[in-house]
Amino acid sequence: xxxxxxxxxVGKRFGGLQALTDVSLTIRKGEVYGLIGPNGAGKTTFFxxxxxxxxxxxxxxxxxxxxLPSGKPHKIVGxxxxxxxxxxxxxxxLTALENVMAGHHIxxxxxxxxxxxxxxxxxxxxxxxxxxxxxxxxxxxxxxxAQTVSKNLSYGDQRRLEIARALATEPQLLALDEPAxxxxxxxxxxxxxxxxxxxxxxxxxxxxxxxxxxxxGLCDRVAVLDFGRKIAxxxxxxxxxxxxxxxxxxxxxxxxx
Amino acid sequence: MNELVSAVPWLGKRNPMAARWLIIxxxxxxxxVAMLFGRSWVRILDFALLxxxxxxxxxxVVGFAGLLDLGYIAFYAVGAYTFAFLASxxxxxxxxxxxxxxxxxxxxxxxxxxxxFPVLRLRGDYLAIVTLGFGEIIRIFMNNLNYPINITNxxxxxxxxxSINLFGWDLARNLQVTEDFSINSLxxxxxxxxxxxxxxxxxxxxxxxxxxxxxWAAMRDxxxxxxxxGINTRNLKLLAFSMGATFGGVAGCLFGAFQGFxxxxxxxxxxxxxxxxxxxxxxxxxxxxxxxxxxxxALLPEVLRDVAVPLQQTLFGHVLLDPEVLRMLxxxxxxxxxxxLRPAGLIPARxxxxxxxxxxxxxxx
Amino acid sequence: METLIQQILNGLVIGSVYALIAxxxxxxxxxxxxxxxxxxxxxxxxxxxxxxxxxxxMGVAPGMSPIAMLTIALMVAIPVCMMIGFTMERLAYRRxxxxxxxxxxxxxxGMSFLLQTLAMIIWGRNYHTFPQLISTTPMQPxxxxxxxPVQIFIxxxxxxIMIGLSLLVNKTRIGRAMRATAExxxxxxxxxxxxxxxxxxxxxxxxxxxxxxxxxxxSNYGIxxxxxxxxxxxxxxxxxxxxxxxxxxxAMLGGIVLGLVESLGAGYIEHMTFGFLNSSxxxxxxxxxxxxxxxxKPTGLLGERVSDRx
Numbered sequence: 001x002x003x004x005x006x007x008x009x010v011g012k013r014f015g016g017l018q019a020l021t022d023v024s025l026t027i028r029k030g031e032v033y034g035l036i037g038p039n040g041a042g043k044t045t046f047f048x049x050x051x052x053x054x055x056x057x058x059x060x061x062x063x064x065x066x067x068l069p070s071g072k073p074h075k076i077v078g079x080x081x082x083x084x085x086x087x088x089x090x091x092x093x094l095t096a097l098e099n100v101m102a103g104h105h106i107x108x109x110x111x112x113x114x115x116x117x118x119x120x121x122x123x124x125x126x127x128x129x130x131x132x133x134x135x136x137x138x139x140x141x142x143x144x145x146a147q148t149v150s151k152n153l154s155y156g157d158q159r160r161l162e163i164a165r166a167l168a169t170e171p172q173l174l175a176l177d178e179p180a181x182x183x184x185x186x187x188x189x190x191x192x193x194x195x196x197x198x199x200x201x202x203x204x205x206x207x208x209x210x211x212x213x214x215x216x217g218l219c220d221r222v223a224v225l226d227f228g229r230k231i232a233x234x235x236x237x238x239x240x241x242x243x244x245x246x247x248x249x250x251x252x253x254x255x256x257x
Numbered sequence: 258m259n260e261l262v263s264a265v266p267w268l269g270k271r272n273p274m275a276a277r278w279l280i281i282x283x284x285x286x287x288x289x290v291a292m293l294f295g296r297s298w299v300r301i302l303d304f305a306l307l308x309x310x311x312x313x314x315x316x317x318v319v320g321f322a323g324l325l326d327l328g329y330i331a332f333y334a335v336g337a338y339t340f341a342f343l344a345s346x347x348x349x350x351x352x353x354x355x356x357x358x359x360x361x362x363x364x365x366x367x368x369x370x371x372x373x374f375p376v377l378r379l380r381g382d383y384l385a386i387v388t389l390g391f392g393e394i395i396r397i398f399m400n401n402l403n404y405p406i407n408i409t410n411x412x413x414x415x416x417x418x419x420s421i422n423l424f425g426w427d428l429a430r431n432l433q434v435t436e437d438f439s440i441n442s443l444x445x446x447x448x449x450x451x452x453x454x455x456x457x458x459x460x461x462x463x464x465x466x467x468x469x470x471x472x473w474a475a476m477r478d479x480x481x482x483x484x485x486x487g488i489n490t491r492n493l494k495l496l497a498f499s500m501g502a503t504f505g506g507v508a509g510c511l512f513g514a515f516q517g518f519x520x521x522x523x524x525x526x527x528x529x530x531x532x533x534x535x536x537x538x539x540x541x542x543x544x545x546x547x548x549x550x551x552x553x554x555a556l557l558p559e560v561l562r563d564v565a566v567p568l569q570q571t572l573f574g575h576v577l578l579d580p581e582v583l584r585m586l587x588x589x590x591x592x593x594x595x596x597x598l599r600p601a602g603l604i605p606a607r608x609x610x611x612x613x614x615x616x617x618x619x620x621x622x
Numbered sequence: 623m624e625t626l627i628q629q630i631l632n633g634l635v636i637g638s639v640y641a642l643i644a645x646x647x648x649x650x651x652x653x654x655x656x657x658x659x660x661x662x663x664x665x666x667x668x669x670x671x672x673x674x675x676x677x678x679x680m681g682v683a684p685g686m687s688p689i690a691m692l693t694i695a696l697m698v699a700i701p702v703c704m705m706i707g708f709t710m711e712r713l714a715y716r717r718x719x720x721x722x723x724x725x726x727x728x729x730x731x732g733m734s735f736l737l738q739t740l741a742m743i744i745w746g747r748n749y750h751t752f753p754q755l756i757s758t759t760p761m762q763p764x765x766x767x768x769x770x771p772v773q774i775f776i777x778x779x780x781x782x783i784m785i786g787l788s789l790l791v792n793k794t795r796i797g798r799a800m801r802a803t804a805e806x807x808x809x810x811x812x813x814x815x816x817x818x819x820x821x822x823x824x825x826x827x828x829x830x831x832x833x834x835x836x837x838x839x840x841s842n843y844g845i846x847x848x849x850x851x852x853x854x855x856x857x858x859x860x861x862x863x864x865x866x867x868x869x870x871x872x873a874m875l876g877g878i879v880l881g882l883v884e885s886l887g888a889g890y891i892e893h894m895t896f897g898f899l900n901s902s903x904x905x906x907x908x909x910x911x912x913x914x915x916x917x918x919k920p921t922g923l924l925g926e927r928v929s930d931r932x
Contacts, residue, residue, distance in 0.1 A: 051485060077487030089482035091475045093542075098610045102471040106487030112496070115467040116460060126467065130615045147613060169486050325724055327731070375917040382657045382727050383916055386859055390909035393856075401902045526852075530735060537728055578743065585739040592732030596725045597717055 001028040004204050005050075005081075005173055010059035012042075012049050012228075019045040020228045022059070027173065032195065032205045034219035034236070036212075038248055041225040043208045044086055047175055051083045052076045064172070078106055082171035084162045086178045086208070092151040096142060096161050099150050100133035103168030133168060140164040140194060156187045163194070167203070174198060175206045180214050192218055216240065224248065260545040264604045288447045298559070299443040303515060305555035306450035307508050312535040312551035313457050313544065314504025319533065320542035320608075321470065322497035323477030324377075325385040327529055328392025332502040334399065334524035335368050336361040336509020338409065341519045344419040347410065354422050358510050365506020369499035377494040392529055399521040414520025421449065421514045446515055453511065457504065458544055464500075465544070471610045473497055474542075527585070534588045537595050540602020549604055554591075558584045624766030629889040630882060635773045635842065637881020638780035642835040643858030644865070644873035645787060646828030652804040652868035653824050654719070656726050660710060660733035661832060662855015664703050666848060667737060668833030669752065669840040670745050672699040676753050688755035692837075700833045706737070707829025711822050734852075741848035749847045752840040776838045783834065784874050787827075791870060800824060804868065853905060857884075860912040866922030875923060883907055 005027040012020040020042045027033045035043050048054045050061060052073035061068040069075045082103075091099050108129055114122035137143040140160040145153055150161060159179060166174055176195070180188045188211060195218060199205055209215045215222060216236040223233040226248040232239050239245055263269045265276040291298035311333060318326045339361035343352045352360075376387045403411030420429030428449060432440040464470050472493050475483040484490055513519050531554065539550025561580040569576050578586070595602065643665060650658045672695035679691050710733055718726040756775050760768035791797040802810040803820045811817045839854055840846040861880040865872025888904040915922060 053481065053484070073484040074487045074489040077485070082487075083485050085482065085485070089479045089485075091478035091482065093478055093607070094471070094474055094610060095613075097613055098471060098474070101468075101611055102475040102483075102488075103486045105468050105472050105475075108468045110468055112469070115463055115469060118463060122467070126612065127615050129468070130611060130613065133611075134616050146616075149607065165486060319724070323724065325727055375913060379916055379920065382655075382723075383863070383920075385727060385731075386657065386856070386863075387909075387912060387916060390856065390860075390912055394906050394909050397903060397906055401900075404900070405897055527735075530731065533728070533731070541724070582739060582742055585735060585742070589732045589735035589739055593714060593729050593736065596721070596729040596732070597714060600721060600725055 001030075003027070004029040004064065005206075006062040007046075007050070008059050008062065010046070010049060010061070011057045012045055012054060013057050018228055020049065020056070023225070023228070023230050024059075025223050025230060025233060027204060027206060029172075029204055030199065030202070031220040032199050032207060032218050034215045034222035035206065035208045035225065036210075036215055036222060037225035041248075042228040043225055044177055045228075046225070047083060047177055047208065050076075050175065051081060074106065077169050077171075080170070080172035081175065082166035082169045082173070083175040084159075084166050084177055084179060086181065088155075088158045088162055090150040090158055090162060090165070093149060095147050095149055096137060096153065096157075096164075097130070097133050097146040099161055100136050100164050100168045101129050103136075103165035104129050104132060107168075107170055136164045136168050137161075139167070139197075141190075156183055159183070159191070160194070163198075167198070171203060173204045173206060175208075177208045178210060179207070180209060180211045188214060260543055260604075260608070261548060264545040264549065284451060288444050292441075296441070296443060299441070299447060301556065301559050303443060303446050303450055305552050306447065306454050307512050307515070308532065308535060308555040309454050309548055309551040310450075310457055310504060310508040310511070311532045312539070312547040313454070313461055314501045314508065315532050316536045316541065316544070316547040317461060317464075317504065318497050318501035319536055320540075320547070321465065321477065322473040322494060324494060324497060325382070326388045326498070326501065327385050327526075327533065328372075328388035328390070328395070329501070329505055329532055330524045330526075330529040331392040331395040332365040332368060332505030333509040333512065333528075334395055334519075334521075335365040335502075336506035336511075337513035337519045337523070338399065338415075338509075339364050339506070340510045340513035341415040341418055344514070345415055346417050347415045351419055354419070354514065355424075358507065361510035362503045362506040365509065366499045366503040368506075369502025370495060373495045373498035377491055377498065389526065389529075392524075392526060396521050396524055396526075399524070409521075412521055414518055414522075416518045418513050418517050418519065420517070421446070421511070423449070450511065450515075453507070454548075458548075461544060465608060466610055466612060469493070469496070474608075474610050477542075530592075531588060534592050538591050538603055540604045543602075543604065543608045546602045546604045550602070553603075554588070557587065561587075624764070625889060626886075627764065627767045629885045631767065631769055631773070633882035633885030634878065635776050635881070636885060637861075637878035638777050639835050639838050639842070639877075640854065640858045640861045640881050641874045641877025642780050642783060642831050642838070643854055644861040644877045645784070645870060646831050647859050648862040648865070648867055648870060648873040649800075649824050649828050651862065653800065653821055654715070654726075656715065657730065657859065658710075658715075658733075658825075658828075659727075659730040659855075660737055661828065662851035662853075662858065663734050663737035663741075664706055664829050664832040664851070665836035665839065665854060666741060666846075666851030667706060668699045668703045668836030669846045669850065670741060670750070670836075670848070671702045671833075672696060672837045673750055673752055673840065673846050674745075675699065676755070680753070692755045696834065696837060699837060700830050703829040703833035703836075704826045707825040707832075708822055711825040715825075716818070716821070734855075738848050738851075745848060747848065749845050752844050752846045754841055754844050756841065758844070772841050776842060779834070779838070783831065787831070788870065790827075796820070796823060857908040860908045860915075863912060864915050864922055866924040869922070869924050872922055872924035879923070880908060880911060883911060 003026055007023055007025050009022045009024055010020055011022055037043055049056045052071050055071035063079055068079060091102060108125050110122040110125050134143060134146060137146050140163055142157050142160050145157060153161060180191055192214060195205055219236055222236050222239045224231050224239060224245045231244045231248060232242045261280060262273050262276045268276045288299045288302055291302050315329045318324050340357050342348060343350050343357045372391050376384055399409045400412050402409040420427055428445045429442050431442050432445060434440060472488045475488060476490050476493060480490055535550035535554045536547055538554060540546025558580055561583050565580060565583055566576055646661050650656060675695040675698045676691055679686055679694060714729050715726055718729060754772060756772040758770045758772050760770050762768060791800060799815045799820045802815055803817045807817050857880060861876035862873045864880055865876025884904060884907045887907040888901045891903060892900050
């Protein structure tokens with residue numbers, strides 16, 4: 001198995017709160033990797049540090065064999081990491097299609113001059129962007145809403161659109177922050193199919209999720225965070241039996257380190 | 258253009274072609290109609306076109322990129338003073354119009370970048386204050402840089418600016434077509450400014466429907482999410498800022514040449530606010546809004562002078578509110594009420610950032 | 623040496639006024655994340671209302687003692703400004719709390735110009751002489767250094783007000799509610815804080831401070847007019863940012879520091895630039911400071927919060 005992402009001793013502190021402590025983990029190419037833990041365990045912080053929204057206090061990420069620049073989101077996306085947000089963050093006044101097209105920004109090149117003169121290259125690139133975006137909408141199953149302004153989409157469709165937008169950046173690693181939150185059973189089942197499809201098409205998936213059933217049914221491996229520390233990392237079946245994990249979730253034991 | 262077409266009441270939706278022609282005819286015939294009311298109205302239309310350029314430029318910054326720039330008029334000033342320095346008896350330099358215009362645009366654009374670099378990391382409201390401060394600093398310099406070396410000639414301003422000269426064709430002179438028929442200089446300026454506005458619209462429309470326009474809109478709607486899809490927000494903000502400033506600079510050059518003199522009082526904070534109100538009033542983020550807003554609010558003071566004053570005299574026997582006060586009152590109320598009641602503006606056309614028709618074409622293939 | 627002491631003294635006086643205004647900005651910002659552009663104009667309304675009151679009193683009771691007159695003028699100006707603060711919040715800002723972020727900002731700018739225009743309608747465009755009820759005859763505590771009683775009054779009064787405000791915010795129930803609301807609206811309202819009332823209260827207190835500052839400002843310069851609030855408003859905002867916006871102590875510190883920088887700068891700019899720039903450039907110091915702070919230390923001198931509440 002080839003390693004895609006390696007986090008080495010990542011730490012992040014907010015004032016007096018140690019949100020992440022020495023978190024190290026390895027994600028292999030082609031797997032679905034789950035990141036779980038009780039509320040406030042540092043999962044989203046981990047995503048934020050990984051994608052450059054926050055600068056870590058210590059540690060580093062190695063992606064595809066070389067270190068990721070910290071705190072430079074656009075460079076990180078350029079290297080092939082895309083994410084979605086726990087509370088959906090779409091470009092509300094843009095249509096579904098335009099949202100996905102915006103997602104393609106980093107893979108396009110047209111410059112000011114080309115745009116103002118509308119030269120052949122720019123027109124061709126624009127046409128391709130439009131087509132790809134439409135394909136992407138089809139891929140997640142919402143192409144009939146291509147022209148709908150995104151704030152008017154249903155909740156489930158917004159989630160799908162956000163995934164489509166992230167995929168439009170052509171990532172190798174897709175980081176999903178609680179994609180099933182607020183979904184009903186049918187929608188969750190459809191989401192599961194979609195994620196499996198994404199994995200099948202060669203994108204590695206990292207997943208924060210509360211829906212234990214979804215995580216256990218979907219992930220190849222799962223890491224558990226508690227109070228900013230990794231307390232377990234294993235295949236789902238093993239993690240479920242892990243004592244420290246059970247304690248963390250039930251709140252029974254003391255701070256399990 | 259399409260936005261403008263669909264903004265035409267009633268006709269716009271039913272018969273876009275007719276609406277399009279209506280707009281073109283109106284644009285061409287406007288100065289002739291204005292002439293019926295007197296030459297000063299043609300002059301007012303000329304100024305309205307300059308305001309349109311300013312509103313279009315500011316709309317790029319505020320409406321597209323979501324950056325509130327309260328010192329926008331400073332870039333207008335940079336353009337106007339560039340023209341005054343390089344084409345007037347003040348330093349006795351008279352460079353040709355086609356040299357000064359790009360210089361004015363470039364200086365304004367550079368001023369935009371210089372101001373933008375330090376402040377664009379900031380949140381929107383800080384940006385508003387810093388740009389406001391920048392506008393004031395420029396004004397303070399314009400007012401005071403006449404001592405110990407006279408650069409700006411202080412509050413008196415600079416007189417006798419060269420007129421616009423298009424390859425030997427002086428727009429300030431009436432065009433003698435035949436022996437007894439000539440076209441007034443104000444008309445010449447009108448059509449030249451109109452061409453500039455049309456050029457700007459095409460320019461901006463192309464930007465809007467491009468990867469840059471979408472990135473701006475994305476940044477405006479949700480900066481964090483924009484970063485998360487790989488948009489280099491700092492560079493794009495700088496671009497928006499300097500592009501907007503460039504428009505301001507071009508408009509400033511035209512203004513200086515047209516008016517023939519420049520002085521600090523043309524570039525007060527109130528002017529920045531007036532241009533902002535035009536954008537807000539018409540509808541932030543759409544081109545038609547900027548055009549309609551600029552047109553309506555540029556004509557407002559003149560209409561007030563011609564209508565409100567006599568009206569007050571007949572109603573109350575004397576003038577309670579002079580037109581200038583009334584203008585400020587209406588501008589400030591427009592800003593507040595628009596935000597409260599109709600935040601999308603008078604023309605809430607949804608701006609388009611893509612050509613979805615590309616799809617149908619390729620799907621049909 | 624005398625110049626230095628003199629400039630420091632002048633700086634302290636004007637700095638105290640900035641600090642009072644800055645408190646209003648910072649309280650509102652701390653609680654709503656809104657720059658209330660109209661805050662400086664509330665100051666102007668305070669000064670002009672006080673002026674109007676004094677004129678009235680001089681007409682009906684010419685023999686009244688200056689202190690009584692000043693007190694009454696303040697007693698009128700403060701409630702008027704409080705009403706304005708309350709009305710602005712209630713009619714405009716409250717409805718825009720969940721609007722896109724530019725909307726409240728643009729409304730605030732509109733508010734600022736609306737107040738100026740209304741003042742222009744009521745009081746005209748002219749500069750009015752502001753009666754200097756406290757003596758402005760300079761005293762010379764040190765040879766070559768001048769200080770007027772009104773300046774001493776300004777420094778002492780602002781110090782007292784700031785102490786009072788600190789007590790209000792840190793020791794009282796409503797103060798605790800304010801701090802809770804600033805921390806997190808939703809949680810505060812879940813804990814039973816009437817956040818709407820707290821926000822309205824914040825505006826009202828800020829406006830009251832602005833009224834006092836307006837009277838001080840006008841007394842110090844002996845002049846009042848409809849546009850007088852703009853510059854001090856802008857500078858006080860700078861002071862709030864300098865100290866760390868959202869932080870009360872910071873606003874006070876920022877005001878004083880800004881006052882000192884400005885006053886010393888104005889005193890020495892001619893030497894520093896070899897006569898190229900003179901004291902008419904005094905106003906640019908605030909902006910330069912604002913720029914520098916925002917670039918190098920956006921959290922301000924004492925600030926903690928750089929929250930990205932969009």
